Amino acid sequence: DGGITQSPKYLFRKEGQNVTLSCEQNLNHDAMYWYRQDPGQGLRLIYYSQIVNDFQKGDIAEGYSVSREKKESFPLTVTSAQKNPTAFYLCASSQVEGGPWSEQYFGPGTRLTVT
Amino acid sequence: GQQLNQSPQSMFIQEGEDVSMNCTSSSIFNTWLWYKQEPGEGPVLLIALYKAGELTSNGRLTAQFGITRKDSFLNISASIPSDVGIYFCAGHRTGFQKLVFGTGTRLLVSP
Numbered sequence: 001d002g003g004i005t006q007s008p009k010y011l012f013r014k015e016g017q018n019v020t021l022s023c024e025q026n027l028n029h030d031a032m033y034w035y036r037q038d039p040g041q042g043l044r045l046i047y048y049s050q051i052v053n054d055f056q057k058g059d060i061a062e063g064y065s066v067s068r069e070k071k072e073s074f075p076l077t078v079t080s081a082q083k084n085p086t087a088f089y090l091c092a093s094s095q096v097e098g099g100p101w102s103e104q105y106f107g108p109g110t111r112l113t114v115t
Numbered sequence: 116g117q118q119l120n121q122s123p124q125s126m127f128i129q130e131g132e133d134v135s136m137n138c139t140s141s142s143i144f145n146t147w148l149w150y151k152q153e154p155g156e157g158p159v160l161l162i163a164l165y166k167a168g169e170l171t172s173n174g175r176l177t178a179q180f181g182i183t184r185k186d187s188f189l190n191i192s193a194s195i196p197s198d199v200g201i202y203f204c205a206g207h208r209t210g211f212q213k214l215v216f217g218t219g220t221r222l223l224v225s226p
Binding site: 033040048056090092103106111 | 118119146148150155156157158159160163203205207212213214216217218219
């Protein structure tokens, strides 16, 4: 089955620690995205990548970092510089060539709690 | 960043009723998407719209791309308890490499 996997589902960290969230897709999509979701708010874009070894900041990139070494993988690191890291994090992917790139497909999410 | 205006914010209806919700913006969009999100899960794409005036159905769901290109509508007919969730709209503007999301409409269905 094609899809997007995120792991772990729940993650707990102490303040001051960096943490990396995993996102893998086997949809053969070129583009991948990270969003943050807080209660009562729409999704906010953290980072996106449309091709391997290239990525761009979204609206709320401060305190986060990403890498895109493989087409299938787009891990997100939440650094200690992120002031309010507790949130639900969603990874998504979409086509770029040969299809409507704007149709994004989401993973199941990772809920990060930092205390 | 910009967000789309969705209304209503929440709805509590009886099973079997029809539901309507909308998404509006002050900007023109070239794509409208509708997603459903259940608690603790990622959003699932329901319907994608690409042309002004387009009307597209997916089972009991029907969505329309507004003629002004600044709005979109989602209708759910004969609601059932499993329709419960948060419905998000998302739009894409020409020249922008990202989607803009609405704040969601929370739907509750009473059996």
